[in-house]
Amino acid sequence: MRARRVVGRIGLLLVLQAGVGCKQDPAVGDPSVKAVSLTLDWVPEPEFGGFYAAREAGAFRAQGLAVDIKPRGQGETWKLVAQGVTDFATTAADQVLIAREQGADVVAIFAVYQTSPQGIMVHQARGFARIDDVFTHPGTLEAEDVTWLKFLRRKFPDAPMKLTSNSPGIATFLANPELSKQCFVTSEPLQARTASSDPQTFLIADAGYNPYTTVVIARGEMVRKDPATIRKMILAMRAGWRAYVDDPAATNAVMGKLNPEMDASTFAASAGVQKPLIETAETQRTALGEMTAARWQTLGQQLVELAILKVAAPAEAAFVSLDRLPAK
Amino acid sequence: MKAFLQRWGTAYGPPLVVLIVGTLLLEAYVRWTHVPIYLAPRPSDVILTLHRERAYLLAASWSTAKAALVGFGLSAGVGVAIALALASSAWVRRAFYPYTVFFQTVPIIAIAPMLSIWLAPGLKAVAACAFIVSVFPVIANTLAGLIATDPALVDLFRLYGASRTAAMLKLRFPAALPNVFIGLRVAAGLAVIGTVVAEFLVGELGEEQGLGVVIVGASHNGHSDRVFAAVLLASALGLTMFGAVNLVARRVLRNWHASART
Numbered sequence: 001m002r003a004r005r006v007v008g009r010i011g012l013l014l015v016l017q018a019g020v021g022c023k024q025d026p027a028v029g030d031p032s033v034k035a036v037s038l039t040l041d042w043v044p045e046p047e048f049g050g051f052y053a054a055r056e057a058g059a060f061r062a063q064g065l066a067v068d069i070k071p072r073g074q075g076e077t078w079k080l081v082a083q084g085v086t087d088f089a090t091t092a093a094d095q096v097l098i099a100r101e102q103g104a105d106v107v108a109i110f111a112v113y114q115t116s117p118q119g120i121m122v123h124q125a126r127g128f129a130r131i132d133d134v135f136t137h138p139g140t141l142e143a144e145d146v147t148w149l150k151f152l153r154r155k156f157p158d159a160p161m162k163l164t165s166n167s168p169g170i171a172t173f174l175a176n177p178e179l180s181k182q183c184f185v186t187s188e189p190l191q192a193r194t195a196s197s198d199p200q201t202f203l204i205a206d207a208g209y210n211p212y213t214t215v216v217i218a219r220g221e222m223v224r225k226d227p228a229t230i231r232k233m234i235l236a237m238r239a240g241w242r243a244y245v246d247d248p249a250a251t252n253a254v255m256g257k258l259n260p261e262m263d264a265s266t267f268a269a270s271a272g273v274q275k276p277l278i279e280t281a282e283t284q285r286t287a288l289g290e291m292t293a294a295r296w297q298t299l300g301q302q303l304v305e306l307a308i309l310k311v312a313a314p315a316e317a318a319f320v321s322l323d324r325l326p327a328k
Numbered sequence: 329m330k331a332f333l334q335r336w337g338t339a340y341g342p343p344l345v346v347l348i349v350g351t352l353l354l355e356a357y358v359r360w361t362h363v364p365i366y367l368a369p370r371p372s373d374v375i376l377t378l379h380r381e382r383a384y385l386l387a388a389s390w391s392t393a394k395a396a397l398v399g400f401g402l403s404a405g406v407g408v409a410i411a412l413a414l415a416s417s418a419w420v421r422r423a424f425y426p427y428t429v430f431f432q433t434v435p436i437i438a439i440a441p442m443l444s445i446w447l448a449p450g451l452k453a454v455a456a457c458a459f460i461v462s463v464f465p466v467i468a469n470t471l472a473g474l475i476a477t478d479p480a481l482v483d484l485f486r487l488y489g490a491s492r493t494a495a496m497l498k499l500r501f502p503a504a505l506p507n508v509f510i511g512l513r514v515a516a517g518l519a520v521i522g523t524v525v526a527e528f529l530v531g532e533l534g535e536e537q538g539l540g541v542v543i544v545g546a547s548h549n550g551h552s553d554r555v556f557a558a559v560l561l562a563s564a565l566g567l568t569m570f571g572a573v574n575l576v577a578r579r580v581l582r583n584w585h586a587s588a589r590t
Contacts, residue, residue: 049401098550163533164449
């Protein structure tokens with residue numbers, strides 16, 4: 001789902017990767033703790049706030065883990081996990097199923113966004129009331145030809161608007177009042193508002209395509225052979241995200257130093273926007289980051305209908321939760 | 329007929345043998361080492377995909393070809409014109425030549441949104457990117473040829489009272505043609521690269537989508553066989569354009585320049 005992240009920020013990524021982005025947990029190197037790495041599929045932003053909160057507040061250390069958080073950028077991070085380059089990585093649920101069908105032994109262990117933040121932003125002046133309006137009116141939609149767009153194109157086969165690739169940044173959106181643009185509702189609309197534009201957002205999830213997003217994955221082999229580490233990781237992330245959702249300010253300050261592209265007010269606004277996407281009625285019954293087989297099954301069926309997957313494999317194999325982890 | 333086949337075999341036999349042997353070796357390597365398909369698809373799968381999805385892939389290739397040809401045509405025309413202007417005077421060359429390097433160094437990703445706004449997304453914006461990426465080699469090589477004209481011949485033209493324009497058109501430009509074609513050969517490949525990159529920044533989706541859009545979508549959806557099929561077609565397009573430039577160069581230069589006689 002990181003497909004929205006255009007390559008325009010590659011330079012920033014390189015800087016982050018070469019320098020501050022490689023900051024490690026102070027416990028890395030301590031023989032009494034287990035050192036693992038977590039590769040992010042973008043730069044430090046609120047969507048990863050809980051991971052940094054877990055590091056800064058000592059939640060990883062409390063579980064005996066030293067987690068090296070590596071901001072990276074777009075691309076299929078699941079390949080890094082499958083090839084053993086990193087222990088954990090963030091990706092989206094549809095990428096997990098795609099990876100598994102390709103033979104990559106990756107398993108989801110934690111889902112930050114229960115409701116996908118993937119959306120479409122339009123100019124409020126157009127008077128659209130719901131996402132269907134984007135696909136029933138002329139104009140232009142900037143988006144990448146990825147899973148969710150295939151879903152919407154299938155749902156609206158006679159859409160009259162012109163479809164174009166997603167250009168970097170928000171300049172085209174600001175310049176063209178008839179242009180709609182893919183976004184993460186936690187990111188681009190906030191930039192557009194700062195630029196005095198009038199963005200209105202619609203979640204793709206409202207149209208019926210809602211993969212878990214910012215999903216932490218691990219190698220299946222690790223889940224089977226070292227469930228204790230997986231358990232500790234889940235508990236630490238849960239604590240980290242709890243802390244971040246409750247009070248993101250301190251962690252935002254830390255991430256702000258790692259990602260000077262985003263200012264403090266945008267960090268705060270983004271953390272506020274994403275809160276209801278992370279903490280839902282479902283997670284209040286269970287816990288932050290929990291997933292259900294029904295959601296995975298639905299996603300698998302949708303990807304088969306879109307001819308992205310050949311078969312919908314059993315959902316239970318794609319993810320684990322604390323109660324389903326091997327007892328060992 | 330026999331002579332034709334012999335010539336054809338001499339010209340195309342070696343690269344064909346390398347292609348076939350290389351493909352077979354790669355197929356064997358991927359099968360024996362069990363490289364995951366998401367890292368390297370089997371060549372046979374890529375070939376099957378090329379056959380199975382030929383209508384879809386050829387339509388995308390045609391879109392890419394159109395933009396690449398427009399971009400390349402602009403590079404050829406504008407590049408040669410700029411080189412002629414730069415060669416007209418040492419002062420003009422010193423004043424403006426450094427700025428032509430802009431074309432070589434400008435990150436397309438930074439200016440793509442502006443091109444999208446000015447030209448509208450689609451063919452025009454994509455072709456503009458292809459032009460920007462491919463024009464510098466034409467300028468640099470043509471200029472190098474123009475200013476390297478034999479000074480004795482330039483003096484001869486001056487002695488006979490030829491105007492600067494006549495000297496440029498009848499001596500310096502013809503003498504620079506081998507260099508012009510070197511620039512065009514490099515530009516042919518760059519125009520395809522520029523087009524493919526531009527397509528996933530400012531290209532159209534849907535019926536008019538090019539190979540760049542196909543590559544990004546297929547990559548995201550885990551269809552590595554389709555990714556490599558599209559990459560192969562982009563390479564074939566670049567090769568075709570390169571071959572066409574070579575063909576024209578041979579026709580133009582064969583009667584008087586050593587580079588076109590072998």
